[in-house]
Amino acid sequence: MAGRKRFLVTKILNVVVSAVQILLGLYIVLKLFGAAEVPFVRWIYDLSKPFLAPFEGVFKPILFQEEYLLDLSALFALIIYSIVGYIIIRLVMAIESR
Structure with a gap:
């Protein structure tokens, strides 16, 4: 049962980290190419704000x-969230395997 729980937790964490990576990746690409302020672009920008706020102006x-x-602060945020997500997933796997 512990193996199944670890699998589920790591899958959920992977989905969350991947969603943040995709969102920030879209933000970076939309900013890079100067996407028009259409509803989809505004939606991506609005969803990205909470994740980008700690890195604003770095x-x-x-x-x-x-x-x-090229928004380097957003690129830096993407890198940091990816690293932190990887570390958390590895820690959960290590803790659950004991």
Whole structure:
């Protein structure tokens, strides 16, 4: 039964981490290519705000060819959430295997 519980917990954590990664990835791509403020884009930006807030202003965005904006703080947030998610999943697996 413990193996089944560990499997379920790690799967849930994987889904949550993946959802955050996809959301932040979409945010970065939409910002990079200057997506128009349509409802879908606003929805992605609104969903991303709580995840990006702790990293706001860490790095200055980079502007390429006066058209493409790379939000380095959002990219940094994506990296940090990925690392933290991986560490938490590994810890759960280690704790549950004992």
